[in-house]
Structures are given as structure tokens and as C-alpha cells.
Amino acid sequence: MASLSTLPKPISESSFFLPKLSNSISISRVKIRPLTPSNVFKNSNQTQFSSGSPTFDVPLLSCSEVIERLRTSRGSHKPKQHYLAMYSSVFSGITTDTAAMVIPMDDHMVHRGHGVFDTAAIMDGLIPIAAFHFDRFLRSATMAKIQIPFDRESIRQILIRTVSVSQCRKGSLRYWLSAGPGDFQLSPSGCHQATLYAIVIQDQSPPDHSGIRVVTSSIPIKTPQFSVMKSVNYLPNTLSKMEAEENDAYAAIWLDGDGFVAEGPNMNVAFVTKEKELLMPCFDKILSGCTAKRVLVLAAKSVREGKLRGIRVDNVSVEEGKRANEMMLIGSGVLVRSVVQWDEEIIGNGRESPVTQALLNLLLEDMKSGPPTVRVPVPY
Numbered sequence: 001m002a003s004l005s006t007l008p009k010p011i012s013e014s015s016f017f018l019p020k021l022s023n024s025i026s027i028s029r030v031k032i033r034p035l036t037p038s039n040v041f042k043n044s045n046q047t048q049f050s051s052g053s054p055t056f057d058v059p060l061l062s063c064s065e066v067i068e069r070l071r072t073s074r075g076s077h078k079p080k081q082h083y084l085a086m087y088s089s090v091f092s093g094i095t096t097d098t099a100a101m102v103i104p105m106d107d108h109m110v111h112r113g114h115g116v117f118d119t120a121a122i123m124d125g126l127i128p129i130a131a132f133h134f135d136r137f138l139r140s141a142t143m144a145k146i147q148i149p150f151d152r153e154s155i156r157q158i159l160i161r162t163v164s165v166s167q168c169r170k171g172s173l174r175y176w177l178s179a180g181p182g183d184f185q186l187s188p189s190g191c192h193q194a195t196l197y198a199i200v201i202q203d204q205s206p207p208d209h210s211g212i213r214v215v216t217s218s219i220p221i222k223t224p225q226f227s228v229m230k231s232v233n234y235l236p237n238t239l240s241k242m243e244a245e246e247n248d249a250y251a252a253i254w255l256d257g258d259g260f261v262a263e264g265p266n267m268n269v270a271f272v273t274k275e276k277e278l279l280m281p282c283f284d285k286i287l288s289g290c291t292a293k294r295v296l297v298l299a300a301k302s303v304r305e306g307k308l309r310g311i312r313v314d315n316v317s318v319e320e321g322k323r324a325n326e327m328m329l330i331g332s333g334v335l336v337r338s339v340v341q342w343d344e345e346i347i348g349n350g351r352e353s354p355v356t357q358a359l360l361n362l363l364l365e366d367m368k369s370g371p372p373t374v375r376v377p378v379p380y
């Protein structure tokens with residue numbers, strides 16, 4: 001084992017090639033040949049690299065060199081999303097420099113998935129239904145046995161301040177509670193403190209409310225214990241989304257263990273039945289969507305106006321869903337979006353979705369000018 005003093009120096013502090021220190025410790029610039037069929041050989045049960053002629057440079061870098069390269073690599077590709085500000089309780093502050101928006105590798109959220117998160121929209125300088133997201137966030141942290149590092153009001157203040165610093169008026173605020181950095185063990189007992197991270201993402205995409213296609217997901221849904229909590233374990237959700245994209249669809253819909261309609265990978269699902277009822281799957285085996293819950297409240301107006309006959313939260317069979325007049329996806333990203341085809345079945349007449357449209361309008365109105373209990377103004 002080499003002591004720190006015998007380790008090679010970063011390139012800024014060393015000549016181009018340093019001498020080899022020992023058989024196990026190499027020089028500061030290591031050259032590695034890229035993996036090709038010709039330089040890989042297999043023995044009975046292993047894949048190995050042969051020692052071929054070097055091609056890639058792998059320099060040893062100082063901290064400032066790493067930061068510099070992070071900045072360069074960020075600048076070298078055009079990101080689809082812009083991150084305007086990040087808070088981290090590791091450095092107890094906010095940065096607007098994307099190169100510094102990093103989290104420690106030994107954070108258990110990174111290597112064990114021991115973290116929870118939530119996302120709230122930022123719209124016209126307001127954070128709609130912020131309190132619902134915040135409550136779910138803290139509930140998820142408790143379910144994941146993460147010791148919340150600050151009191152509720154301090155976290156709320158940190159999140160609002162991060163949005164304020166970002167100057168973002170349209171986008172989203174995403175925040176995480178993690179078991180924290182400490183080590184690479186499985187148990188979080190070596191983590192010194194749970195960490196809070198938050199990031200503000202600018203939304204540059206024009207709103208798209210056109211009807212979409214969905215398919216039934218072949219990726220298994222998470223068990224209820226894990227699907228009701230918003231943990232960072234989104235691999236099933238990601239694979240489900242990829243399955244949808246592979247089939248030219250927007251989302252893949254999960255069925256629960258009993259075959260009832262559950263949810264999409266990052267949205268809830270609802271229907272308008274032939275009897276003109278708004279029908280939404282029960283929330284006991286899926287994520288309790290903040291947007292869906294708000295839509296249930298707002299839909300009362302559509303009942304009063306005679307657009308709906310009633311509102312029901314119940315088990316929904318696939319047959320009932322597929323023969324509904326309307327189907328919609330609901331979530332803080334998608335808002336309320338009409339589904340015109342599910343697998344091979346056309347939903348309703350495949351075009352007009354008057355109730356879905358009415359619910360979207362109610363939600364947009366509520367986000368802009370709903371009661372103060374459901375909106376947090378950002379003090380810019």
C-alpha cells in the first residue's frame with residue numbers, strides 16, 4: 001500500500017511523465033488502449049484486457065483541475081435542460097455554477113439508492129401545491145428511515161431561497177434527502193449526517209397538450225411498500241419509459257399485482273367513464289400524486305357544471321379503462337394530458353377529450369390564481 005506522500009502528483013504539479021513508483025502504483029499519466037475485440041481475450045470464465053499499445057491518456061488531476069475539466073465538459077455539449085441553482089447541505093450553501101453541482105461519491109444515495117426526492121413545478125414565479133409535495137417528501141424520508149437533518153421550516157426556507165437565487169420563473173424545483181456521505185458500506189450507520197440537496201431546472205419546452213399513446217408496461221411494478229414512497233430507485237420507472245419510447249408511445253402503464261390499472265412511470269392515470277364519472281385508481285399501491293389529488297378537488301367544479309356526473313377513486317380494470325370515454329395522464333410534469341390510444345385500443349373517439357381539457361384548464365387556473373394555501377410565491 002502506498003502512503004499519500006508516495007502517490008503520483010497531479011499533472012499541474014508534475015512533469016509530463018513521472019517515473020513508475022512500484023509495480024502496483026503507476027505514473028500520473030496512464031495510457032490505456034480502447035476496448036476492441038482484438039485486445040480482449042477470454043479464458044474459461046473471465047474477460048480480461050491484454051496489455052496492448054497505449055492510446056488513451058488518463059491524467060491524475062488536482063481538485064482545481066477537476067473543477068476546470070468539469071466546467072469544460074459541461075460547456076462542450078448543449079444540454080437539453082439548464083440547471084440554474086443548486087443547494088447542498090454538504091457545502092451548506094447555494095451555487096449557480098453548474099460545474100460545482102456535484103454530490104460526493106460515497107453518499108449512500110449514489111451507491112445504495114438510499115435517498116428520497118420530490119419535484120415541484122415553478123410557474124410564473126409561484127410554486128404550486130408546494131405543501132403537498134413537501135409533505136410527501138418528508139413522509140418518504142421517514143419511510144426510508146432517513147433522519148431529517150433540519151426542521152421542516154428550515155428546509156422550506158432553503159428550498160424557496162434556492163428558487164429565489166435561481167431567478168427561475170418557469171421550471172421545476174427538485175430536492176433530495178439522502179442518508180448522506182460516509183462510506184461504501186450497505187448500512188448507513190457510518191454516514192455522519194443525512195444530506196439535503198436541491199436543484200432548480202429551467203423549463204424551456206413549449207407546452208404540448210396534444211393527445212398521446214400509451215402501452216401496457218411489461219416491466220414489473222414496484223411492490224406497494226416501495227411504490228408509495230418517492231425514493232430514488234427509479235430503475236423500473238426508467239425501463240418502463242424506455243419501453244414506451246421503443247414502442248413510439250409516451251408512457252407505459254403499470255398494472256398492480258391484482259391486474260388493476262396502477263400508474264405511469266412518473267404520472268398518475270384517470271378516466272372518464274361511459275357514465276361520465278371521473279375514475280381514478282386507489283392510491284394504496286401507487287404514488288400519491290399531488291397533482292392527481294388536486295385534480296380530484298378541482299373536478300368538483302366540473303360536476304357542478306354538469307360536465308361530470310361524479311368522482312370515484314376505486315379499483316379500475318383494464319377493460320373498464322380501455323372502454324372509457326376519456327383517459328388522461330396526470331402529474332406535475334405532464335399536468336393533465338389526454339391519452340388517445342392505449343395499446344391497440346382507441347380511447348373514446350381518439351380525438352376530443354372535453355373533460356380532460358376542462359380539468360387541464362382548471363389546474364392551470366389553480367396554479368396561477370388558486371387559493372394561497374396551494375401556492376407559494378417566490379420572493380425574488
Ligand SMILES: Cc1ncc(COP(=O)(O)O)c(C=O)c1O
Pocket residue numbers: 237263264265266267268287288289290291292330331332333
Ligand atoms: C411513479 C409516479 N407516480 C405519479 C407521479 C405524479 O405525482 P405528482 O403529481 O406529485 O407529480 C409521479 C411523479 O413524479 C411518479 O413518479
